Amino acid sequence: MNRFAELLDRLAYEPGRNNKLRLITGYFREVGDPDRGYALAALTGALSFKHAKPALIRDLIASRTDEVLFGLSYDYVGDLSETVALMWPKAALAAHNNPPPPSLTEVVTTLRTLGKTELPRQLERWLDELDETGRWALLKLVTGALRIGISARLAKTAAAALGDKDPHEVELIWPGLVPPYLDLFAWLEGRGDKPVNRDPAPFRPVMLAHAIEDADFAALDPADYIAEWKWDGIRVQAVAGRDERGHINARLYSRTGEDITGSFPDLVPSLRLPGAIDGELLILREGRVQSFNVLQQRLNRKVVSPKLIKEFPIHLRAYDLLGDDENDLRELPFAERRERLERFIAKLDDPRIDLSPTVPFGSWEALTAARADPASAGAGEDADAVEGVMLKRRDAPYLPGRPKGQWWKWKRDPHIIDAVLMYAQRGHGKRSSYYSDYTFGVWTAGDGGDELVPVGKAYFGFTDEELLQIDRFVRRNTTEKFGPVRHVVHEADKGLVLEVAFEGLQRSPRHKSGVAMRFPRISRLRWDKPPREADRLETLEKMLKEEAAEIEV
Amino acid sequence: MRPQDILLPNAAGLCCKPGGFHIDPIRPVERAVITHGHSDHARAGHGAVLATQETLDMMRLRYGEDFAGSTQAIRYGEEIRLGDVKVKFHPAGHVLGSAQIAVSCKDTCIVASGDYKDAPDPTCTPFELVPCDVFITEATFGLPVFRHGDAGDEVRKLLASVALFPERAHLVGAYSLGKAQRVIKLLRQAGYDAPIYLHGAMETITHYYQSRGIDLGELRPVKGMKKAALAGTITLAPPSATSDLWTRRFPDPVTAFASGWMRVRARARQRGVELPLVISDHADWDGLTATIAATGAGEIWVTHGQEDALVHWCRSKGLKAQPLDLVGYGDEEESETPIQGETEA
Secondary structure, X not given: OHHHHHHHHHHHHOOOHHHHHHHHHHHHHHOOOOHHHHHHHHHOOXXXXXXXXXXXXXXXXXXXXXXXXXXXXXXXXXXXXXXXXXXXXXXXXXXXXXXXXXXXXXXXXXXXXXXXXXXXHHHHHHHHHOOHHHHHHXXXXXXXXXXXXXXXXXHHHHHHHHOOOOHHHHHHHHHHOOOOOHHHHXXXXXXXXXXXXXXXXXXXXXXXXXXXXXXXXXXXXXXXXXXXXXXXXXXXXXXXXXXXXXXXXXXEEEOOOOEOHHHOOOOHHHOOOOEEEEXXXXXEEOOEEOOHHHHXXXXXXXXXXXXXXXXXXXXXEEEEEEEEOXXXXXXXXXXXXXXXXXXXXXXHOEOXXXXXXXXXXXXXXXXXXXXXXXXXXXXXXXXXXXXXXXEEEOOOOOOOEOOOOOEEEEEOOOXXXXXXXXXXXXXXXXXXXXXXXXXXXXXXXXXXXXXXXXXXXXXXXXXXXXXXXXXXXXXXXXXXXXXXXEEEOOOOOOOOEEXXXXXXXXXXXXXXXXXXXXXXEEEEEEOOOOHHHOOEHHHHHHHHHHHHHHHOO | OOHHHHOXXXXXXXXXXXXXXXXXXXXXXXXXEOOOOOOOOOOOOEEEEEXXXXXXXXXXXXXXXXXXXXXXXXXXXXXXXXXXXXXXXXXXXXOXXXXXXXXXXXXEEEEEOOOOXXXXXXXXXXXXXXXXXXXXXXXXXXXXXXXXXXXXXXXXXXXHHHHHOOOOOEEEEOOOOOHHHHHHHHHHHOOOOOOEEXXXXXXXXXXXXXXXXXOOOOEEEOOOOOOHHHOOOEEEEOHXXXXXXXXXHOOOOEEEEEOHHHXXXXXXXXXXXXXXXXXXXXXXXXXXXXXXXXXXXXXXXXXXXXXXXXXXXXXXXXXXXXXXXXXXXXXXXXXXXXXXXXXXX
């Protein structure tokens, strides 16, 4: 447990992706089975212990410490697990013959079988045996709140690196694996065969597109490409397959391979033909695609109520076919897969699943026109849900990752506003000496005349050279400092105007301005523009009204 | 005699009326008795200063030759009479030259401990327990969440990181008086014998430590080093420098910070620290409470830090306790004021 705790501790502070990978891979190399397998399970979120609730931990600490001292400490630290871990007064143990601290395996296997009533005493014993970091990790683990900025994908990538394997390979066999993953580690270390995924409806790592730049077109021949609309929904993989008894198993995966079937039970009955569809999840009302804001009402729901299902009817718009019954189609050229897809969708004949149409074009000029006006280029009334076009090479096989030159995305122009830099914060890792996180605001009428109200935060979009310029500006124009945050001068005639690009807008009670931006980034620095000429909140509210009408049923 | 007739806080600091002096005054006074060299305790501009030789030397290095009207050095264990009281210095274990000051008047003894720690430190004389009637304790880490553990383990954590990331530079933020030299010495004790690099602001005090016979191995100024040559090395710098422009001269630096505050994650993260090292020159909660109990004092005055929790603890143990409102002291590590010459060092 202590070695695992040390890993979590280090990961919690490490901002860099590559360094995180090295830390995790280093751990897998150094620590044997089955501990490392349970560590991988913990990092990928494959473990859960239903009895360990924060209230139980509060009771434990209350029985051991002075209430006032705990209160003052909790106030200071701000995190329950951490406070308890730090101030836990160890029971006076005998000077020798103490049990060694528990291993991670011991913790996991014990917790799996332990009843609710025995849990408090067992936790107490472990808390007595572990050191501060060990206690912290134990409490984070049992309450299921690791929150150390590690995705399941990153943990699997770190495991793959142990055997110099492609993370996609691990991803492919992952659904068939169970903790502590002895077969996986045996294969990664060259001691065993590659585990076979017996999942009837496995995830296939997705193929991604590059953003196209103006300069790219010169080297591309329109005849080599098929164009489709780029829908503003959620990329999913809908897989159906037969299990040993011949029953259809259907599953919906996010683009990272997360199983999201439970959130969309209304789509499952439609997935009755064995195969794997790559497509976009959308909300359709009376045959019309709704905006992303509408779709968002269905995301991250713990309970999917019949009312929700009725008011936000889910739909799958298909654009690729990766498997057709038993056949893996990924080696086939896209044009051929597209034909198979058209036949598959026709055969399925389901109102919840349709085909994403192709956009015919003969030249880049024609496609430019279609992208500028999707409504008259075939998207019709769904044009508002189009966020650009996709270009796919006719001869491209389906390759995991982001292979060069195969798929391109050509997004519609983003929304743009001019906002004023208000606060700046230091970045992390390589950027820790730079003020690289910016809060910007727009003008609104206040009690004492116009004032700036913050509308968003952005920390990318600028070049390295621009970062240096903003950093210099921040340092020379700081009006106040609060820890890592600097207030930057923002008056009508003094300040820096940032051109901010974003994809959409939402109402947000959490922001003082009442609006939240999707995907904001700095697109230009407007040194030329005085802050008084920056945009007003009314401009954003007008954009919001246009979108809000769609959400209300 | 009541203890408050011997020592009482006023605007200038802790005042001893019958002795005619202040302890660690924050404003210029006629006669000052100084516990140790940190700038929030040892200030310039007093008439006469009584302190250990090391503390006087450090004040001289920091403020120049004429930092006080006159000075008098006193050794640990030495007792002198000032007015109606007797003053005796005892090691506080905080930094080189740090002292607790026992003030006795008739049959009452008050110990003003300044900053202290009971944990081992190879760069200064160990803390000495002084039985007394009233114990004045600091409370920098006066919450039961602060437990500092073995500083040697923290240094091993640093060395493990250096081994894991040999192409990166390790920057260790450490206060330039005391902490930095302790970290260097601990690195040497852990078997690290490569040259250790110093930020310019570290050099004077570190060389002073060496001149007092503390062997710190080979130290080099980081100034003028090529970026690539700093891969795999350890550099000590003042805390405020580790998140500043200055760090751009290092290859992909790992930012470490040696401080008792590093025990709390939010504090470490707020500073952008990637490798927190829990190494403190103050007593932790266990150290504070054990020391208070061991002095045998029936009355405890608690100053600068988390007074509430410590006062509560004392009272729960049947000790008379009160917070002593002294302003102007704090952990120097927390101050963001740039240290002179730092930006260009």
